[in-house]
Amino acid sequence: PVLSPGPEGKVDSEARKTDPLAEPWFLKALEGFLLVVSADGDMVxxxxxxxxxxxxxxxxxxxxxxxxxxxPCDHDEIKDILSLKTQLPPTIPRSFFLRMKCTITSKGRNVNLKSATYKVIHCTGHLLSSPAMIFKQEEISDYSSDTNNNSSSTTIVQQRQQHCLVAIGEPIPHPSNIEIPLDKQTFLSKHSLDMKFTYADDKIGDFLGYSPEDLVGKSMYEYHHAMDNTAIEKGFKN
Structure with missing residues (x-):
C-alpha cells in the first residue's frame, strides 16, 4: 500500500507501523529512493x-x-521508456540515466528551486501493467416513418491497459565532487576528450584485472566490445 497524507499533509502513525516504506531501515537499504511514474510522466x-x-x-x-x-535533453528517452517504444519487452528490467533538479549545493546547503542544478540519477526498475479496464460505449440510432418504427443499439467494448514505471533512483556522485567513498561495486576513472584514461583508481583491478598504470594514457576504445558501440555513442549524445 502507498501511504496517504492526512488533512495536514502528515502520514498517519498507524500506517507507518504497517507500511514497510515508512521504516527508516528500508529506505536506508535502498541506497536511493523509490519512484513510481505513470505512462503520462506523472510522479504518482x-x-x-x-x-x-x-x-x-x-x-x-x-x-x-x-x-x-x-x-530537457532526457525527455525523449523518458518518453520512449514510458510509451513502450523501446525494443525491449515489458518484462525486461529497465536501466537508464536521467538528470533531475537538485537544490542541495556541494556544501550541503539548500537553495531555491530556481537556482537548482542537475544531479545524475541511475534508475533501475520495471514497467508494470494494471489489469485491463473495460470501457463500454453505446450508440443508439432510431428510425421512424409513417409505416414502421425501427430502433437499433450498438455497444462498443474497448479494453485499455495502463502501465507505470516502478524504479529505484540512485544518485551518481560527480567525479569532481566526490565527498563520500564509492561503494564496493563501483570504480572511478577519468578520461580526456579523446577518451584516453587520465586516472583510474585501484579498485579497477578487482573488476577488470588491470592496474591503473596499465590503462593511463590508453584509449577506452581499445577495451570495449564492438557490440557496445551503439550504447557508448548514445552515452556521448546524452
Whole structure:
C-alpha cells in the first residue's frame, strides 16, 4: 500500500507501523529512493527520503510531471521508456540515466528551486501493467416513418491497459565532487576528450584485472566490445 497524507499533509502513525516504506531501515537499504511514474510522466509516488538526495520534499514532487524536474535533453528517452517504444519487452528490467533538479549545493546547503542544478540519477526498475479496464460505449440510432418504427443499439467494448514505471533512483556522485567513498561495486576513472584514461583508481583491478598504470594514457576504445558501440555513442549524445 502507498501511504496517504492526512488533512495536514502528515502520514498517519498507524500506517507507518504497517507500511514497510515508512521504516527508516528500508529506505536506508535502498541506497536511493523509490519512484513510481505513470505512462503520462506523472510522479504518482516517491519515497519520503527523496529530499535527502534532491533537497526537494516528497509532497512538492508527487502529482507533478517528471518532465518538470528532469533535464530537457532526457525527455525523449523518458518518453520512449514510458510509451513502450523501446525494443525491449515489458518484462525486461529497465536501466537508464536521467538528470533531475537538485537544490542541495556541494556544501550541503539548500537553495531555491530556481537556482537548482542537475544531479545524475541511475534508475533501475520495471514497467508494470494494471489489469485491463473495460470501457463500454453505446450508440443508439432510431428510425421512424409513417409505416414502421425501427430502433437499433450498438455497444462498443474497448479494453485499455495502463502501465507505470516502478524504479529505484540512485544518485551518481560527480567525479569532481566526490565527498563520500564509492561503494564496493563501483570504480572511478577519468578520461580526456579523446577518451584516453587520465586516472583510474585501484579498485579497477578487482573488476577488470588491470592496474591503473596499465590503462593511463590508453584509449577506452581499445577495451570495449564492438557490440557496445551503439550504447557508448548514445552515452556521448546524452
Amino acid at each position: 509516488f516517491l519515497s519520503e527520503n527523496i529530499h535527502e538526495y534532491l533537497g526537494i520534499p516528497q509532497m512538492d514532487l508527487m502529482g507533478h510531471s517528471i518532465y518538470e524536474f528532469s533535464h
